Amino acid sequence: MRKGVRILLIVLVGLLLVTSCSEEQDFDQINDLAIAPSYETSIFYVKAQEPLINSIEDLSFFTQEFNFDAFEEPFFANRVLAGVLTYELENTTSKPIEIRLEFLDENENVLDTEVFSMDAAPTAILQREVAYGPSGKSIDIIKATSEMRLTAINLGDHSSESTLQDPAIVLRSSAEFTLELQ
Amino acid sequence: MRLCHCLFVAGVLLTLGLSAQNRQILYDFNEIPQSLSVNPGVETDFKWYAGVPLLSGISGYAGSNAISINDIFANDGIDINLKFRERALDVLTPKDEFSSTVQIEYLSGGFRSVNPNIFYSFGGYLELDNISYWPQDYAYLLFDGNADQLGRRYDLGDLKVRGSLVNVFHFGINKKIDRNLTIGARGKLYSAIADYSSSTNNGHLSTTEGQNNRIATNLNADLLLRTSGLQVLEEANDAETLGNEIISRALLGGDLGLGVDLGFTYHLSERTTVTGSLLDVGFIYHTSDPKKYRLKGNTSVEGIEIDILDNFASLDRDFWQDLVDEIEEAVPFETDTKSYISFRPTKLYASIRNDFGEPIGNGGSQSCDCTTGSSGGGELRTKYRNSVGGQLYMINRPRGPQTALTGFYTRRIGNVLALKGTYTIDKFSKTNIGLGMNLQAGPVNFYVMADNLFSYNNIAATNYASFQLGFNVISWGRK
Numbered sequence: 001m002r003k004g005v006r007i008l009l010i011v012l013v014g015l016l017l018v019t020s021c022s023e024e025q026d027f028d029q030i031n032d033l034a035i036a037p038s039y040e041t042s043i044f045y046v047k048a049q050e051p052l053i054n055s056i057e058d059l060s061f062f063t064q065e066f067n068f069d070a071f072e073e074p075f076f077a078n079r080v081l082a083g084v085l086t087y088e089l090e091n092t093t094s095k096p097i098e099i100r101l102e103f104l105d106e107n108e109n110v111l112d113t114e115v116f117s118m119d120a121a122p123t124a125i126l127q128r129e130v131a132y133g134p135s136g137k138s139i140d141i142i143k144a145t146s147e148m149r150l151t152a153i154n155l156g157d158h159s160s161e162s163t164l165q166d167p168a169i170v171l172r173s174s175a176e177f178t179l180e181l182q
Numbered sequence: 183m184r185l186c187h188c189l190f191v192a193g194v195l196l197t198l199g200l201s202a203q204n205r206q207i208l209y210d211f212n213e214i215p216q217s218l219s220v221n222p223g224v225e226t227d228f229k230w231y232a233g234v235p236l237l238s239g240i241s242g243y244a245g246s247n248a249i250s251i252n253d254i255f256a257n258d259g260i261d262i263n264l265k266f267r268e269r270a271l272d273v274l275t276p277k278d279e280f281s282s283t284v285q286i287e288y289l290s291g292g293f294r295s296v297n298p299n300i301f302y303s304f305g306g307y308l309e310l311d312n313i314s315y316w317p318q319d320y321a322y323l324l325f326d327g328n329a330d331q332l333g334r335r336y337d338l339g340d341l342k343v344r345g346s347l348v349n350v351f352h353f354g355i356n357k358k359i360d361r362n363l364t365i366g367a368r369g370k371l372y373s374a375i376a377d378y379s380s381s382t383n384n385g386h387l388s389t390t391e392g393q394n395n396r397i398a399t400n401l402n403a404d405l406l407l408r409t410s411g412l413q414v415l416e417e418a419n420d421a422e423t424l425g426n427e428i429i430s431r432a433l434l435g436g437d438l439g440l441g442v443d444l445g446f447t448y449h450l451s452e453r454t455t456v457t458g459s460l461l462d463v464g465f466i467y468h469t470s471d472p473k474k475y476r477l478k479g480n481t482s483v484e485g486i487e488i489d490i491l492d493n494f495a496s497l498d499r500d501f502w503q504d505l506v507d508e509i510e511e512a513v514p515f516e517t518d519t520k521s522y523i524s525f526r527p528t529k530l531y532a533s534i535r536n537d538f539g540e541p542i543g544n545g546g547s548q549s550c551d552c553t554t555g556s557s558g559g560g561e562l563r564t565k566y567r568n569s570v571g572g573q574l575y576m577i578n579r580p581r582g583p584q585t586a587l588t589g590f591y592t593r594r595i596g597n598v599l600a601l602k603g604t605y606t607i608d609k610f611s612k613t614n615i616g617l618g619m620n621l622q623a624g625p626v627n628f629y630v631m632a633d634n635l636f637s638y639n640n641i642a643a644t645n646y647a648s649f650q651l652g653f654n655v656i657s658w659g660r661k
Contacts (some may be wrong), residue, residue, distance in 0.1 A: 026257040033262050039326030042395040042485035044501075049491045062490060067502045088396060173485070174396040176329045 016093035021087065033182060040176040043085065044068075048149060050093040053156050057161075062152040065104070068145060076179070077143045082133025084179035089126040091118040091174075092164045095156025099171055102111045104147040117155075118169070121162050142177075204575045204603050206588040206630040207618035208650060210457055210533050213600045214620050214629045215654050218303050221459035222354045222366030223445030225563070225585070226301045227658060231627075233290030233305065234653040246280045247609045249273070257659060271325055274316040276340045277581065279609075281313040286650070301356040303368070308432070311527065312345035315581060319511070327390055338385040338403055342580040347375040347411075348466070349432035354443070361563065362449040372439035374466045375431040376411035377524055381580040397485035403513055405477040408522050410437055410468035415625060431470070439466030441526055453537045453566065462526040469521040479513030528578050535571035542567055542594055567594050575608075584609060598622055604633065611637075618650075627654040 044066070053061050071077065091097050096119050103112040118126060133139045152169065161167065209220045215231040217224050253269045254262065285307055292303035319336040328336070354368030385403040392398040411431060418427035430436075441464020447457045485502045493499075541564045573588040585609035594600045604616040616633025630651040632638075 023252055024257040025251065025255040027255050029255055029257075029262040033266060037323065037325055038329035039327040040329040040389065041395060041399050042392055042397045044486040044488070045392075045484060046397040046488045047394075047490065052491050052494070063265065064488075064497055065485065066488075067500045068486075069502055123449070158351055170394050172392075178327075181324070 035181040036178055036182065038176055038178045040174060041174050043169075043173040044148075046171045047175070048096075048152060048169050050139045050162055052142060053093060053095070053097075053152075053154050053169070054161070056154075057102045057158060060149070060151055060153050065108075065147050065149045068148050071142050071145045077178075078146075079179040079181060080142060081180050082131070082135070083137060083142055083175055084136075085130045085132070086174050086176070087114065087116065087126075087128045087130070087171075088172040089116045089118055089128075090170045091123055092162055092167045093156075093169055094120050094160040094162040094167065095154055096120050096167045098153040098155055099169070100149075100151040100153070101171075102151075103141055103145045104149055105144045106146045108147065109110060110149075111144055112137060116171075121164055121167065150172040184246040187355075194361070202585050204394075204577070204588075204606070205650060206394075206573055206575060206586065206590070206606055207602055207616045207633060209531050209573055209575075209622065210535060211592070211600070211602050211618060211629075212595075213622070214627070214652075215303075215656065216287070216290065216629075216650075216652055218292065218354065218356065218366070218368075220461065221445035221447070222303075222356055222368040222443050222458055223364055223447050223457070223459060224356070224366065224564070225358070225364050225447050228292065228301070229657045231291065231654050231656040232292040233287060233571070234655070236286065236288050239457055244357065244365055247278055249278070252282075271314075271321055273303050274318065274321075276315050276318045276337075276342075278316040279313055279579070280316070280386075281579075282310075283312070284308075284310045290654070299358040303354040303356065304352065306349065306351045308347070308349050309349045310345075313341075313579060314343040314345075315340070317362075318531075323387070328387070332389055332391065332397070335386040335388045336606065338387060339383050340407060341383045341405070342381045344379040344381050344580055346377040346466075349373045349375060349436075364447045366443075366445045368443040370441040370443065370462070370464055370528070372441060372464065372466050373432055373434045374411065374437040374468065374524075376415060376470055377437065377466065378409045378412065378641060379524060380405070380407040392484040394487055395593055398484050400482045402480045403477050403511055407475040408468075408524075409475075410470065410472045410522075411646070412471070413473065414471040435470075437466050437468040437470050437472075439465055439524075439526070443551075445531075452564075454658070455535045455537070456533065457535070458532040459530070461529040461531070463528050464526045466524050467521060467525070468524060472519055472521050474516075474518050474520060474522065476516045476518075477513060478516075481509055481512035514568075515589045532575040533571055535569050537566035537569045538648070539567035541565065565594065568592065573604075597613075602631075606633065622656070625655050625657060627656045628652070 036177040043086055045077075050063055074163070087101075095135060096117070099116045099118070101116075102110050114130060116126060116128070130136065132142050150171075205220050208214060208217055210224065211217050212224045212226065215226075215228060215233070218226065225561055249270055254265055254623035268309065287305060287307040292301060294301050317340045319338070319340045323336055328334070349372070351371045351373070354366060354367050356364065356366035358364045383405045385401070385405065387403075388400045390398050390400060414431070415424060415427060418424045441462050443459065443461045444463070445457070445459030447455060449455050483505070486505055488497075488501060490497070569590075569592040571590055571592060575588065576583050577585040584605055588604050588606040590602055590604045592600065592602045597622065600620040602618040604614075604618075606614040606616065608614070613636055614634045615636055616631065616634060618629065618631030620629045628651075630649075632649045634648070
């Protein structure tokens with residue numbers, strides 16, 4: 001009899017352990033989980049050599065519109081919160097240069113313009129960071145950008161040549177954007 | 183947002199759902215007919231048995247070696263973002279796994295041959311099995327992104343997942359060779375309802391200082407996802423015929439495969455026994471709805487690059503689209519519908535057992551003729567009240583074999599009750615205490631077992647939990 005009771009107790013303890021409890025869980029917390037990563041990548045790189053600049057007699061030696069669908073992609077446009085575009089302009093030519101970068105929407109309306117003026121070489125690399133979002137320009141500019149228009153203006157002569165190796169005006173750019181994935 | 187939500191919940195919970203499971207309590211618990219399922223070479227003493235349909239064997243397990251549901255979802259007032267970063271993102275590694283298995287036996291039976299040394303068993307069960315490893319670098323890319331991480335290589339090989347829903351028909355033979363040796367084999371016919379795997383991924387993603395532009399984004403990818411049955415099930419779900427489709431695919435209308443289980447029991451001495459089994463040595467040939475998705479290639483991108491002198495004659499072209507085309511050519515995303523083979527997660531069990539205490543059946547409290555091997559009419563082998571021993575379990579997994587060691591003690595109380603306690607150490611837990619009970623009420627057999635019992639005071643905080651239970655009707659063919 002005592003043995004039976006002992007066995008029963010063992011079984012009950014086992015069952016109690018098996019049917020025991022759990023601390024309170026709140027699975028709705030998942031809705032508060034914020035997923036907002038920041039990604040960076042290069043955007044565009046443009047190089048114009050001095051012989052090319054000298055060969056074009058117009059003040060503007062280069063004007064070109066580029067299709068740029070990256071910002072319009074729904075995955076990006078629907079989730080982007082903020083961003084920073086970083087430009088680097090390097091001038092190793094013998095003439096002062098002005099670069100005008102315009103952000104255009106689908107109808108080619110100008111949404112934003114960045115102007116860079118560079119003295120003739122030797123001059124330091126110009127670096128500029130332009131913020132979009134809460135701490136900068138409207139992020140809607142980025143979301144609506146469909147094209148970019150790049151205009152380069154020679155503010156010097158058309159004959160001088162820099163003594164530096166491979167003289168050119170070079171525009172480098174990269175972007176860092178924060179996306180709200182949840 | 184909904185997609186991310188679903189992916190996260192699927193990732194954390196579904197994989198934590200519920201038997202590529204170590205069934206260490208059931209193993210060598212030969213009072214229970216289902217012990218044949220983990221060792222077809224177990225010593226049996228039944229004349230016949232019949233499992234209660236859908237109730238003869240239900241087992242489930244969920245495990246994560248490094249994180250629990252409670253770690254993230256406890257209602258403790260701590261911001262989930264902080265908990266997720268401190269307890270998951272910054273802690274988990276690609277070796278940490280989330281795995282789960284549910285096995286439901288819907289048909290189970292066995293009978294002794296005219297030759298009393300041979301016992302046949304048969305049955306069928308559904309098995310849902312999932313395993314995924316923490317995709318560490320993917321998680322960092324998802325939660326933090328790649329900004330300000332110049333030079334860091336994100337390992338695309340961190341993604342390793344595998345899962346399947348399979349219906350298994352089996353037929354086994356268990357033969358007592360002599361007084362000391364019993365061997366068994368079971369053939370299996372798999373009918374896969376659904377399967378997915380992405381476990382051979384390689385490559386990396388990195389950002390480095392560009393040659394021309396500020397940043398170069400480098401991608402070296404060799405990613406492969408194979409699925410079968412998922413599209414068919416999705417279409418059936420849309421057509422509200424999902425149940426019919428699952429049944430059709432389970433009843434040999436899905437992807438078919440073959441497998442075998444092997445096992446033995448050998449008595450080194452009167453009281454010392456060794457056993458071993460190799461389960462699910464088999465494959466499934468996926469032909470009914472196979473899909474392969476592959477991303478393979480190598481590229482380095484610095485954005486749109488325009489050298490005006492070089493491109494003077496073609497400045498009107500669409501540089502953006504050209505860049506997209508170049509990337510797609512260098513790293514093509516390809517799909518095909520070629521058949522493929524998947525291998526079942528093979529398991530290995532081994533044990534050594536020492537019996538001691540008062541013999542039962544010969545002067546003990548046992549009152550029936552159910553001493554091991556008795557129905558065979560061959561020489562009876564004495565059972566003892568107590569057994570103690572150790573067990574080894576191994577299973578092949580995408581990141582190599584997983585091992586568990588178990589120490590156990592079995593206590594037999596008359597012919598009615600047998601209890602087995604286990605202590606198991608594996609990657610999930612070092613405090614895994616399990617308890618199994620087999621109750622024999624006349625011909626009705628009931629068993630229940632669960633492990634990691636200490637975790638049940640807060641089940642949400644456990645890294646591992648499993649259970650098994652079942653009903654059978656057993657006859658020993660009284661003389």
